[in-house]
Amino acid sequence: MIKLHQVNKSYDQFQAIQSVSLEINKGEIYGIIGASGAGKSTLLRLMNLIEVPDDGEVEVNGEALTKLSSRKLRQARKSIGMIFQHFNLVANRTVYENVAVSLALSGFPRTERRGRVMECLRFVGLESLMGQYPAQLSGGQKQRVAIARALANNPQVLLCDEPTSSLDPNTTAEVLSVLEDVNKSLGVTIVIVSHEMEVIKSICTKVTVMENGKVFETVSTSPQGVQKIDDNPQYFVEQLVRNGAIDHA
Amino acid sequence: MPEILLQYEAEIFQSIGETFVMVGISIVAAVLLGLPVGTFLFLSRKGHMLDNPFIFSALNLLVNIIRSFPFLLLVVFLIPFTRLIIGTAIGTAAATVPLAIIAIAHYSRLVEQSLLDVPKGVIEAAISMGASVKEVVFKFLYVEARSGLVLGLTTSIISFISYSTIMGVVGGGGIGDFAIRYGYQQFKTDLMLYMIIIMVILVQLIQFTGMTVSRKIDKR
Numbered sequence: 257m258i259k260l261h262q263v264n265k266s267y268d269q270f271q272a273i274q275s276v277s278l279e280i281n282k283g284e285i286y287g288i289i290g291a292s293g294a295g296k297s298t299l300l301r302l303m304n305l306i307e308v309p310d311d312g313e314v315e316v317n318g319e320a321l322t323k324l325s326s327r328k329l330r331q332a333r334k335s336i337g338m339i340f341q342h343f344n345l346v347a348n349r350t351v352y353e354n355v356a357v358s359l360a361l362s363g364f365p366r367t368e369r370r371g372r373v374m375e376c377l378r379f380v381g382l383e384s385l386m387g388q389y390p391a392q393l394s395g396g397q398k399q400r401v402a403i404a405r406a407l408a409n410n411p412q413v414l415l416c417d418e419p420t421s422s423l424d425p426n427t428t429a430e431v432l433s434v435l436e437d438v439n440k441s442l443g444v445t446i447v448i449v450s451h452e453m454e455v456i457k458s459i460c461t462k463v464t465v466m467e468n469g470k471v472f473e474t475v476s477t478s479p480q481g482v483q484k485i486d487d488n489p490q491y492f493v494e495q496l497v498r499n500g501a502i503d504h505a
Numbered sequence: 506m507p508e509i510l511l512q513y514e515a516e517i518f519q520s521i522g523e524t525f526v527m528v529g530i531s532i533v534a535a536v537l538l539g540l541p542v543g544t545f546l547f548l549s550r551k552g553h554m555l556d557n558p559f560i561f562s563a564l565n566l567l568v569n570i571i572r573s574f575p576f577l578l579l580v581v582f583l584i585p586f587t588r589l590i591i592g593t594a595i596g597t598a599a600a601t602v603p604l605a606i607i608a609i610a611h612y613s614r615l616v617e618q619s620l621l622d623v624p625k626g627v628i629e630a631a632i633s634m635g636a637s638v639k640e641v642v643f644k645f646l647y648v649e650a651r652s653g654l655v656l657g658l659t660t661s662i663i664s665f666i667s668y669s670t671i672m673g674v675v676g677g678g679g680i681g682d683f684a685i686r687y688g689y690q691q692f693k694t695d696l697m698l699y700m701i702i703i704m705v706i707l708v709q710l711i712q713f714t715g716m717t718v719s720r721k722i723d724k725r
Contacts, residue, residue: 304633333635344630347725348648357644358634389724405634415633 257282257413257445258303263312265298272298274469275312280462282412285439285446287460289453295469296449300415303447304336305329317412334362337406337444341418343398345390351377351401352386358408376404380434396427403434407442414438416448420455428452432459509696516683521703523597523678524669527604531665534605535612535658542568542609543616544642554628554638564613571610576668579603580675587675600669600677608665615657619650652723659715663708670704680704 258280265273272295280286288296301307302314305321314321319332345354355373364372377383380400390398399419406414416435420428436459438444450456456463465472510517542564548554549561574582580603584594587602623646631645647654670681680700688697 306629306632330635330637333633336633338630338633340626340630342624342626344624344626346627346645346649348651348722349724360644361634361636361640391725402630409634 257284257317258447259313259315260299260302261313261315263302263309263314265295265302265307265309272469273302273309276469276471277312278464278471278474280445280447282445283439283443284462285436285448285460287456287463288447288449288466289451289456289463290466290472292451294466296451296466297417298469299466300417300447300449303413303415304333304338306338334409335411335413337403337409337411337414339399339402339406339414339416339419341421343390343395343402345398345401345405347390349389350386351382351388351390351393354390354401355405355408358405362409364409372408373404376408377401379407379437380404394427395423396430399423399427399431400434403431403438407438407444411444413445413447416446416450418450419448421450421452425454428454429458435459507695507699509693510699513687513696516687517680517700520678520680520683523682524666524680526597527600527669527672527677527679528662528665530601531604531608531669532658532662535608535661535665538605539609539612539661540616540654543613544620544646546613546617547620547646548638548642554632554641568610568613571606572614576603576607577671577674579607580672584675595676597672597677597679600672600675600679604665604668604672607668608661611664612658612661615661616654619653619657620646622653623649649725652719652725655715655719655722659711659719662711662715666704666708666711 258278260276260278263273263276264271276299288299290296298307302309303316305314309322312322316332316336321329321332324332346357349357352373355376356369359369359372374383374386377386380403382397382400382404385393385397385401390401393401403414414435419435420431423431432455435446435448439446439459448455448460462474464474545555545560546564546568549557549564551558551561571579580600583603583606587594587599591599591602593599627645627649628641631641636644669677669679670684672679673682673685680703684697684700687693688695688700
């Protein structure tokens with residue numbers, strides 16, 4: 257579903273991503289974890305080309321994004337949803353309008369927009385708040401609106417950049433269960449960047465550990481295995497492999 | 506009603522009308538040209554959507570130069586240009602040329618500032634949804650910055666009124682010119698004071714309207 261091949265990205269002198277290759281399969285909930293500055297958010301932004309790689313290839317839904325014209329790229333982005341740590345809703349638009357704008361961008365038939373917006377809001381359980389403005393919502397509700405907005409155009413992939421990092425534990429669980437639902441009932445492939453082990457533990461099926469702009473290790477998760485992951489990826493991966501708690505991907 | 510106001514009623518109304526024409530055209534210029542110039546200043550900045558050092562520096566320099574002229578000198582400096590496009594450099598119509606130019610430069614800066622206040626994440630979200638530059642501007646930036654854009658325009662309009670008061674030098678007329686010629690130069694101090702009161706009321710009304718509108722449309 258998503259393939260990165262030998263991707264590099266640097267800012268001035270700083271190499272944020274160093275020849276990273278990875279492959280994410282359809283239907284996975286794929287976690288990317290690492291300390292801050294490890295390059296995980298940059299890696300996620302390369303997957304919809306919000307960050308343009310210096311070299312290497314990015315392929316999503318079978319399309320080589322790096323080779324598309326800017327018009328085609330915009331088209332391709334419509335089937336790649338994205339949500340953010342700070343939600344990034346338009347504060348001057350209502351919940352309804354925030355979702356509707358995403359349909360307007362994709363040229364979704366005008367007469368069917370209302371039905372589709374309501375469908376998405378119902379999915380995240382917020383149809384009753386359609387007339388509210390983001391400032392009137394809790395963090396968890398805002399993130400659910402953002403999920404509804406990202407789902408409006410039936411994306412194949414949902415990229416999540418620290419989706420729960422500004423939420424409290426209860427709300428985190430609420431948002432994660434929505435994401436799990438998105439994956440299970442809509443079959444959307446999900447990529448989650450997080451520095452919180454809880455998140456990875458609770459829903460990811462596979463996890464990549466990043467360190468200094470490189471993929472340190474990619475492992476499939478098993479409940480016992482992931483528990484031991486901490487801030488020292490080298491240590492935890494060695495430990496996990498030794499204990500047979502995880503399999504190399 | 507004080508007698509002196511009745512005595513000059515016709516002239517006063519005429520000068521108020523001239524002020525409205527000069528300020529009105531400045532507002533139109535600010536919105537139709539200042540808004541796009543400010544938007545391009547924002548978009549062409551380093552790290553923004555149309556990152557282009559050449560366009561940015563050119564616009565930036567132009568706006569700075571216009572704004573650094575003492576306004577009276579700008580009016581004089583522009584006389585040949587005014588004559589070229591209006592046919593004369595004298596009168597209310599001619600006065601609108603330098604006013605429109607300063608209006609564009611003035612408002613474009615405030616537009617740029619308002620757009621810089623829009624959280625970068627909102628723009629990023631828009632791009633991730635496949636929005637084109639035009640869509641980002643109209644469906645996201647202007648929507649999110651709208652209260653700042655209105656407040657900026659309010660501030661600009663008040664400056665335009667101030668600028669318009671010196672247009673007497675090219676026969677532009679207006680309340681300020683009337684106050685100088687009749688109130689100051691003919692020693693009718695009370696008449697001058699009344700004109701100042703009219704200006705104060707005008708500015709208060711504009712400020713109040715601008716603040717109210719900007720608060721009403723701000724849902725952040």
